[in-house]
Amino acid sequence: xxxxxxxxxxxxxxxxxxxxxxxxxxxxxxxxxxxxxxxxxxxxxxxxxxxxxxxxxxxxxxxxxxxxxxxxxxxxxxxxxxxxxxxxxxxxxxxxxxxxxxxxxxxxxxxxxxxxxxxxxxxxxxxxxxxxxxxxxxxxxxxxxxxxxxxxxxxxxxxxxxxxxxxxxxxxxxxxxxxxxxxxxxxxxxxxxxxxxxxxxxxxxxxxxxxxxxxxxxxxxxxxxxxxxxxxxxxxxxxxxxxxxxxxxxxxxxxxxxxxxxxxxxxxxxxxxxxxxxxxxxxxxxxxxxxxxxxxxxxxxxxxxxxxxxxxxxxxxxxxxxxxxxxxxxxxxxxxxxxxxxxxxxxxxxxxxxxxxxxxxxxxxxxxxxxxxxxxxxxxxxxxxxxxxxxxxxxxxxxxxxxxxxxxxxxxxxxxxxxxxxxxxxxxxxxxxxxxxxxxxxxxxxxxxxxxxxxxxxxxxxxxxxxxxxxxxxxxxxxxxxxxxxxxxxxxxxxxxxxxxxxxxxxxxxxxxxxxxxxxxxxxxxxxxxxxxxxxxxxxxxxxxxxxxxxxxxxxxxxxxxxxxx
Ligand code: C2E
Ligand code: CA
Ligand code: CA
Numbered sequence: 001x002x003x004x005x006x007x008x009x010x011x012x013x014x015x016x017x018x019x020x021x022x023x024x025x026x027x028x029x030x031x032x033x034x035x036x037x038x039x040x041x042x043x044x045x046x047x048x049x050x051x052x053x054x055x056x057x058x059x060x061x062x063x064x065x066x067x068x069x070x071x072x073x074x075x076x077x078x079x080x081x082x083x084x085x086x087x088x089x090x091x092x093x094x095x096x097x098x099x100x101x102x103x104x105x106x107x108x109x110x111x112x113x114x115x116x117x118x119x120x121x122x123x124x125x126x127x128x129x130x131x132x133x134x135x136x137x138x139x140x141x142x143x144x145x146x147x148x149x150x151x152x153x154x155x156x157x158x159x160x161x162x163x164x165x166x167x168x169x170x171x172x173x174x175x176x177x178x179x180x181x182x183x184x185x186x187x188x189x190x191x192x193x194x195x196x197x198x199x200x201x202x203x204x205x206x207x208x209x210x211x212x213x214x215x216x217x218x219x220x221x222x223x224x225x226x227x228x229x230x231x232x233x234x235x236x237x238x239x240x241x242x243x244x245x246x247x248x249x250x251x252x253x254x255x256x257x258x259x260x261x262x263x264x265x266x267x268x269x270x271x272x273x274x275x276x277x278x279x280x281x282x283x284x285x286x287x288x289x290x291x292x293x294x295x296x297x298x299x300x301x302x303x304x305x306x307x308x309x310x311x312x313x314x315x316x317x318x319x320x321x322x323x324x325x326x327x328x329x330x331x332x333x334x335x336x337x338x339x340x341x342x343x344x345x346x347x348x349x350x351x352x353x354x355x356x357x358x359x360x361x362x363x364x365x366x367x368x369x370x371x372x373x374x375x376x377x378x379x380x381x382x383x384x385x386x387x388x389x390x391x392x393x394x395x396x397x398x399x400x401x402x403x404x405x406x407x408x409x410x411x412x413x414x415x416x417x418x419x420x421x422x423x424x425x426x427x428x429x430x431x432x433x434x435x436x437x438x439x440x441x442x443x444x445x446x447x448x449x450x451x452x453x454x455x456x457x458x459x460x461x462x463x464x465x466x467x468x469x470x471x472x473x474x475x476x477x478x479x480x481x482x483x484x485x486x487x488x489x490x491x492x493x494x495x496x497x498x499x500x501x502x503x504x505x506x507x508x509x510x511x512x513x514x515x516x517x518x519x520x521x522x523x524x525x526x527x528x529x530x531x532x533x534x535x536x537x538x539x540x541x542x543x544x545x546x547x548x549x550x551x552x553x554x555x556x557x558x559x560x561x562x563x564x565x566x
Contacts (some may be wrong), residue, residue: 002046003027006038006064007053007082012105016051016082016113023114035059039067047077049117052099054083054090062097069098078124080116082108100124144218146196147203155217155225159277162215162229163270169230173270174237176226177284178206178244181262181296183222186254189449194254198261201252209243225281234269234301241265241299262297264288273302286310317372319355320365324377328354331385332551335561336404336522336544339535344561345542346402346436349386350551351378370410379411384424387435389554391428396564404436404466409443412451418458425461432462436487440468444479452483459484466522471510480517488514492525492545499530511538 003020007013013031020027030045032038035056042050050068054061065079081094081102091102100120103112142154150158159175166173180202187195199222206224210216215227228237244265251258266288274280287302289310294300323329333347353360369375383405390403411417425432437458443451444467459465466487467480471494480488490511496504514521523535526545535543549560558564 001027001048003049004030004047005051006032008033008056019113022110035064050079065097078120080120147218150217152219156277158215159227172231174228175268175280175284177266177288178224178263180222197254205247237267264291264296265299268302316368320374333557334551335549336542339543348404375408375410387424387428387430391430402434406438412454436464436466438466438468487520489522495525495531
């Protein structure tokens with residue numbers, strides 16, 4: 001056993017050596033008279049035990065413990081402090097600083113010293129084990145178990161330190177917020193194991209775009225953050241971001257299936273866009289949302305104007321929540337009729353938002369309601385209200401009018417929608433055949449299992465399915481055949497400005513196609529007498545448009561078209 005005795009009192013030091021030798025510890029002993037001498041010895045030798053006097057000239061024993069415990073190389077030396085004083089507080093200070101035991105010189109004898117050394121060694125072993133498991137726990141708590149990346153907590157901590165260190169230079173820090181574009185789709189369609197595998201592969205590819213001095217963290221789900229430090233110019237941040245976008249361009253292979261997974265990246269710069277980690281993360285997030293809204297798979301730097309838009313959007317989201325509680329939504333109805341005899345076959349329900357007397361149009365809030373998923377409850381309200389109305393009208397007029405209801409792609413992701421519609425039909429005793437569900441092409445393009453199943457189930461229930469805004473998107477014949485579509489609604493943009501124009505040939509072609517496929521046709525946007533006569537020429541049996549009527553309130557429709565008294 002290698003022992004060093006550090007004591008300025010040569011008599012005490014000698015006494016200690018002799019006591020040690022009398023024990024059966026088989027000690028080889030070295031001595032030092034000052035802290036500096038002791039530290040020098042400890043750098044060139046490895047000691048099992050250091051017996052250290054508390055009271056030393058120049059530098060105290062306490063300082064020596066601090067120096068020893070600061071060393072980066074493996075620190076396996078057990079330290080036993082000695083003092084002439086019986087002061088309890090000194091003893092506690094020494095233990096806190098990193099000593100394993102404290103002995104009072106006048107009490108030291110062979111037995112006590114041996115016992116103290118052995119106990120101190122055991123205690124030190126235990127301390128080291130405890131420290132190692134604490135380190136492990138800390139790492140687990142601060143890192144993401146799937147990818148091994150830092151988690152939000154550690155990212156935030158490290159960013160704070162980077163910001164603090166950065167104040168002394170003109171350098172910049174960039175925070176990149178990365179969100180995968182279609183991860184949810186992968187998770188939903190291929191299962192969580194595939195989702196996890198994809199995340200790991202994405203992380204691997206991103207790692208290759210980095211130097212290694214960045215903090216790269218998984219903030220949760222499919223959201224990642226990277227902070228780049230010591231940037232001389234913001235251009236470097238965009239270079240790294242572009243590298244990442246490029247790295248994700250090629251498809252990933254997960255369980256033999258090729259999957260595409262792009263990312264949207266928002267970037268904020270310190271100090272330009274904020275000097276706290278909270279502001280930098282928030283602004284990078286706002287920029288990332290902008291990148292998503294602009295069509296995904298791209299990079300956006302934060303700009304002040306984004307913040308204004310972001311808050312306006314947040315405000316609108318909150319107002320939408322309030323609107324539901326305060327019953328501010330109303331339905332307007334627009335008749336669908338026969339162009340020859342003007343008989344009405346049904347109505348389309350169109351939502352309006354009565355915001356303290358100011359009537360807001362759907363285009364101003366439906367996209368936000370869709371994004372925030374509030375369209376699900378709002379849409380359910382529309383469905384129930386429209387069914388309630390048509391039940392009432394058909395009872396009062398003894399007619400069989402149909403009611404067309406717009407259903408957003410988000411609502412079609414809700415597997416309970418079919419049940420809900422069935423309940424409403426039962427509640428108001430409306431036959432399913434009188435309900436026309438209007439879906440848009442984007443639903444068919446995405447073609448997720450859930451929406452396909454919902455559309456098919458609605459059709460089986462007896463509802464009719466219309467494809468809205470036909471002629472604006474990417475309609476392909478295969479879509480028309482893969483889904484149970486009864487009717488197409490020609491988008492109003494297909495209505496020609498003048499006869500003989502190219503667009504009038506376009507509508508002719510589309511109508512011919514629909515007829516071959518045996519689909520019903522409704523022409524939207526019939527605004528003029530010319531439109532009306534064109535529809536007649538093309539043998540279109542159902543028209544909808546301002547020429548006959550704009551969408552109107554329930555009361556006005558009842559008095560104008562249905563002879564129902566208020
Ligand atoms: P849409 O389903 O294509 O509805 C037809 C839109 O065309 C309505 O606009 C209607 O007012 C307008 N319109 C009708 N005839 C004419 C015409 O002759 N000329 C012109 N220029 N426009 C005409 P609105 O009511 O502003 O609705 C806009 C869109 O909002 C709707 O387009 C639909 O996509 C959506 N929307 C409306 N109500 C709902 C709803 O309850 N749920 C969902 N998810 N979306 C809705
Ligand atoms: Ca519609
Ligand atoms: Ca339409």
